[in-house]
Amino acid sequence: MTLAILCSGQGRQHRNMFALTGDAPEAAQLFAHAAALLGGRDPRDFVRGEADEALHRNRAGQILCTLQPLAAASALADVFPHGVIIAGYSVGEVAAWGVGGLFDATATLDLVARRAEVMDAATRAGDGLIFVRGLSREEIGHLCERHGAAIAIVNPGDAFVIGGGREALSRIAEDARAMHAARIVALPVEVASHTKRLAVASAVFRKTLRQASVMFPPRSGARILSGIDAAPVVSLETGLDKLAAQISQTVQWADCLQACVEAGATGFLELGPGHALSGMAAEIGSGLSARSLDDFRSLQGVRAWAARHLSA
Template identity: 75%
Template structure:
């Protein structure tokens, strides 16, 4: 029985995202460190009091979402078994590397640098939209027509598309006209995982050169690469992919398949949000898949893990 840990990306931040992790003593140092990256603001106060716009600003949102994953890992350390599989969606992939490869506070620093590199390479008005219900071929044609690119491929003909605001508006209108099941403007200010951020990939790779890594990962953890769904078997190659991910398509459907192929039988999404655990349920309805947001206490999470892994 094997646990897969899924680290969420930005976009699902909410006021109570630290409800379970915010008071965990094991995570206190992480909240303190994140505050130094947020201008001295305690992250728990930040999410409760800042306007939505601030909550979804690129740098802050990447720090907040990574903090949530790392805080959950710290609080659940005794419950997460040896050999867990770790996969992360977008910035969540950096958090996944915090499960035994990067030290946790270093991971937060790296995410802040990643966001800064992305902001520096971003053109005004860039962003992302979500489209469900069109074929891959149809989405490719729309992207070529309007000068955008597929940023993330999710299960079930679901795509995140990145580009300029003009291109995204045109694609959204065309997708609706061709009866796409869902078209949503995402609260993200950068065209993540497209060639528009190739300079950010290069800058982040330079940052990663000075990062201290533990490889193979501690506690037998396995890391799944976002751009191909393969297990990372070399620190150097894995770091190349982690940097390239900023400007290349994230193959999230392949990542989930990679988790299944590696033997995952139970999936826990660390949040914020429930998007990733719902994707698992879509692919394999019989597999246990939950998000931290589904629980009222960490003790409940620990009990759920123990029940489903036969501990």
Template identity: 75%
Template sequence: MTLAILCAGQGRQHRDMFALTGDVPEAAHLFPHAATLLGASDPRAFVRSETDEALHRNRAGQILCTLQALAASAALAASIPNGAIVAGYSVGEVAAWGVGGLFEPPDTLNIVARRAEAMDAATRAGDGLVFVRGLSRGDVDRLCERYGAAIAIVNPGDAFVIGGSREALNGIAVAARAMHGPRIVDLPVEVASHTQRLAAASAEFRDILRSACVEFPPAGGARVLSGIDGAPIASAETGLDKLAAQISQTVQWESCLQACLEAGATAFLELGPGHALSAMVRGIRPDLPAHSLDDFRSLEGVRTWLSRHLGD
């Protein structure tokens, strides 16, 4: 039995995102470290006291989502078997390197903070992302070409995230609605992630990663997937190249999920925040168990679920 661990991207931050992980001894060292990156604000207090706008600012959002994945992984380490498959959605790919043992957890938080800073420096005012479901890939490509935008993420089931200027995204939204049927949602993200508008950030992040300490292969035998093609990381150098390129290239999330299935994944655990990734798995493989940490009331419940579905 093989577990696939999914690390979420930005957009699903919420007040109770650390309800299960905030007080566990195994993750106790991570919260003070994250606080040093959040202006000395404890992340557990930050998510409860700050405005929704503050929670969804690019840098804070990336740190919070990465912290959640790392804290959950630390809390559940004894229940996660060696050889797990680990995939991350958008910034979740950096978290996946930490969860999979390629980066040390405190280093992962430092790296993701600098990633966000590089992205913010390269971002043009008004850039963002929009989600579109219900149009074919060809229709989405044509809309992007017409309005000067780009596909940022390819999800299963004709679902796409599109990045560009607010003017371009508004034009796409109007045109898509006129085509009848599609679901269109503005995402609470302030950058055109995974498009060429952030090419300068990819270059900057690759320079940052030159000083990163990477343990390859990871001690626990995890298979960490690259977001831009769904392929397992074959070496530290090529993996870092892809991790940097991902900022300005389309994330092939549908391919990542397919790669998990082809590698024999029999259960999927999303570390959160949110349920979006596990819901995608259930959409394409309703016969397989797939849940998010947010579905559970306790870590013991997560451990029991893992034991049941991994045959321990």
């Protein structure tokens, strides 16, 4: 099996998200660093003790959802083969650079904290995201054009995340129901990520990335995909340009999953939190093995699964 690692975005934070990684000695420094970014709150205590609203605030959510894949990668470093394929969903793309070794892990946490801050600064009151499944790309595009919103993420199976202001999203949801969309969900995200409403945030974050220390090409040999076009990062400057642009451009996630398959991936491991990405990966082709860290009861179980499939 050729393995693809998937780094999750926001939205699936939960109180047990660090059940496997929280006690891993390899990740202790990461949890300590994240605690400093969370105002001194240990992330493990934070997710268990805070209300859902606090877990889904943009800055905290981005830090938590980046900490999890970084902690998992540090604890499972012996599992990931040289040249692994890595793709990240939304903020997970920054995590993917950390998991792949382009950014130092603690520096990755600093970068996502800054990313969230510049996004919040550029956000208008009432901005957010909704999920719509069951309408075509053309139909969704017309709805967005009609109501002044934009497609934020293209997922497999006629599934889309749409970003915009509260009134525009409400009108789109109403029209989508009338058009018999299969599912419509307001997402617990308070920014219109991956839309032109955050163009200023992209520009500011690119300045931050210019100051970042980057190991390129990575010693891991990782093949890291850019979210806005599913192309592998083969040029540092172009890759950083795309990483910043992703804040205000559509994420082509369906294309990213297909690019993993075309690069030879026959198995997917989502580092979490949640199962959303591994579920999508399982749907794109028969015979693909797709699991999430949240599926397992121990890190040893992850190692056993990987050993079994990587030797197949």
